[in-house]
């Protein structure tokens with residue numbers, strides 16, 4: 001084999017690299033790593049839909065390994081989650097004994113970041129301090145598992161030609177974004193995984209409920225999702241609802257309509273807990289809820305799109 005042929009070898013594997021998900025270790029390492037990543041959205045602010053102020057936590061005080069003797073966070077669990085079927089009972093309790101770090105009946109209490117610590121009977125946020133104990137408005141103690149469908153297509157002009165950015169020369173990718181009713185921020189149309197539910201079911205359900213509301217093209221949508229997505233991230237979400245004892249984790253998959261003939265053609269309609277929905281150009285100016293923009297960036301890298 002000549003050195004020129006040898007240099008071309010990686011190209012042979014390119015289709016494989018593009019079609020196969022990264023290993024979960026690779027995916028997590030690129031975004032959120034306990035001991036390195038410092039959450040931002042769940043610190044130094046008022047807890048959403050409450051008058052509870054989080055105890056101040058500086059960048060240096062996030063990790064549990066850093067001594068913080070004065071740390072005295074308030075406890076808060078939103079009254080409206082009491083008695084909900086999707087929520088755990090309060091802790092401590094004589095009758096409720098969650099099985100941490102494992103599948104607990106139908107409820108997945110495992111974290112994508114390995115075993116989390118449990119202190120005084122309560123699970124500890126694997127990233128660090130948030131300035132608040134309790135569950136806030138999250139249903140589960142420990143990880144609250146969500147799924148995020150990143151539905152994309154290429155931006156096209158009136159003639160149907162793909163539009164590239166003049167500076168980078170790379171094609172512009174568009175995603176379906178919803179505006180969340182709770183914080184008014186644009187976001188991936190994700191949602192919570194029900195106990196025992198397969199993530200693929202959650203992904204399609206959430207997208208249909210939040211971005212399509214009603215569609216007479218249900219079969220096409222079904223086929224689009226069944227064709228499979230590419231997993232781009234699995235791990236912690238820097239969600240504004242996180243606390244020291246309850247936090248969001250997600251599995252995010254990219255469903256790409258390459259020729260724009262499927263979901264790329266559908267009329268979007270906000271439903272469920274979304275107040276707006278639209279196709280959004282994706283680039284480095286993208287501002288989304290939590291760390292969703294970082295997750296979407298993984299799609300951009302995989303698709304070699306403009307950023």
Ligand code: RP5
Nearest residue numbers: 146190191192237239248250
């Ligand atoms: C985010 O909140 C997740 O990434 C997901 O998009 C969403 C799930 O919560 P709900 O939209 O159901 O409130 O942290």
